[in-house]
Amino acid sequence: MNWSPVTLDDWLVRQKNTLDEVKGAVESIINEVRSRGDAALLDYAEKFDKIRPDAVRLSERDWDAAYESVSPDIAEALSEAYARISRFHELQKRDDFWMVETEPGVTLGVKTTPLSRIGIYVPGGRASYPSTALMCAIPAKVAGVETVVCCTPPPVNPLTIVACDIAGVDEIYQTGGAQAVAAMAYGTESIAPVEKIVGPGNQFVTAAKMMVRDTAEIDFPAGPSEIAIIADDHARSDFIAADILAQSEHDPLAASILITTSEQVARDVGKYIEQLTADAERKEIITQSLRRSGYLLVKDIDEAADAVNRIAPEHLAIQVQDSLSILGKIKNAGSIFIGPYAAVACGDYASGTNHVLPTAGNAKYYSGLNVAHFTKTSTIQMIDREGLEMIGDIVETIADAEGLRSHADSVRIRRT
C-alpha cells in the first residue's frame, strides 16, 4: 500500500494528466473517422472494445430490449436520481428573454436560445456510466435542446439505454473513445454532426474533445477523477478513506490528496485505506491510483485553502470543525462537499448536483456542467430618436477618434 506524504508541487505534476502521450494516436483516429466514417467506427469498436456491432445506431428494438433486462429496482433508482438532478437543474434556469430601459429611448435586453443538437459522451470502458447519461442529458433537456445524441462504447449496458430513455435522449450510437468524439464533431453516414459535445471520459476521449474544437464546441476537459479533502482533527478518517477509494476505482490515473492539519488523521486515513483496499473489488485500479495520491500536512486551514486553490480539484470534501467558514476562502473547485456525511458518491449519483466536472486543474477556469452550457445568448437593443440623442455624441466622438468616419456618419445621418 502506498499512502505517503506528498509535496504540493509533486502532486500538481501528477495531477496534470498530460494528454501529450495520446495526442498522436488520437489524431490518427480522428483522421480515419473523417475519411472512412462508419467503417472506421466499427473497426475501432472491434480493436478497442473487442466487439463489432452490427450497426452504429441502436435500433428501437435495442431500446425496448434494454427494459427487459434491467431490474425494476435499478430503473426505479435511476428515476429517483432523474427527479433530483432535474429539480436542481430546473433551479438554474433563467428567463429566456428580458428587456429594460436603461435610459430614455434606449432599451436593452438578452434573449437566450438553446442549442439545437448536442452530443453527450457516456463512458463505458472500465465501468459503465448510466448516471453520466442522466448528468449530461438532463441539463440539455432543461435548457430546451431539441436533439440529444449519445455515444457510448459497445457493448452498451442496458442500464445506460434505460437512463438515456428516462432523460429524453433521442439517439444512441454504440461507439466510444476518440472515434466517438470525432463522429459527433464531423459526422458519419449514421451520425449527423452536433453543435457541442459534452461529457467525461478517459485520456483518449479528453484529448479528442480538445482537438475537434474547430468544428464542435465542447464543455471542458473532464478526465480521470480526482478528490481533495481538507481535514482537521475533527474529521472522520474512515469516511475520508472511503471517499478516496471511491474516486480511485474509476481509473488508474485517478488521483486523491488529503490536506490536513492533523498528522494523526493522515496516519488513520492510511490505515483505513489499507483495510478497505484489501476487500475492494477493483483493487488493481485502486492500487495504481493510490500511487498517484498522498497527503499534505499544513500548519492551518488558510494554508489548506491556498493549496486547494492551486490544485483546483474536481471534487473538494471539507471535514473541519467550522466547514462553512472555510468556504469563503475556496476559489477553485469543481464541486464542494461539506461535512462528514456529504459522501462524494452522493453527488456522483443522486443529490442532484452534476458530476461532470473539470479535472487536471481546469476548475481554475471552468464550471461543472450546468444548464448554461446548453444555451447561448443574444443581446438586444431598441433605440428610438430620443435614445439616439442620448448616446449619439458619444458614438460620433469615439468613432471619429478611431478614424472610422463611416461609423460616425451612420449616426449623424439619423440625427440630421
Ligand SMILES: NC(=O)c1ccc[n+]([C@@H]2O[C@H](COP(=O)([O-])OP(=O)(O)OC[C@H]3O[C@@H](n4cnc5c(N)ncnc54)[C@H](O)[C@@H]3O)[C@@H](O)[C@H]2O)c1
Ligand atoms: N471528470 C468527470 O466529470 C468524470 C465523470 C465520470 C467519469 N470520469 C472519468 O471517465 C473515465 C472513464 O474512462 P473509461 O476508460 O472507463 O471509459 P471511456 O469510455 O472514457 O473510454 C473507453 C474507450 O477508450 C478507448 N481506448 C481505450 N484504450 C485505447 C487505446 N489504447 N487507444 C485508443 N483508444 C483507446 C476505446 O475506444 C474505449 O471505447 C475515467 O477516467 C473516469 O475517472 C470523469
Ligand SMILES: N[C@H](CO)Cc1c[nH]c[nH+]1
Ligand atoms: N466520480 C465521477 C466523476 O469524477 C462520477 C461518477 C459516475 N459514476 C460514479 N461516479
Ligand SMILES: [Zn+2]
Ligand atoms: Zn465517482
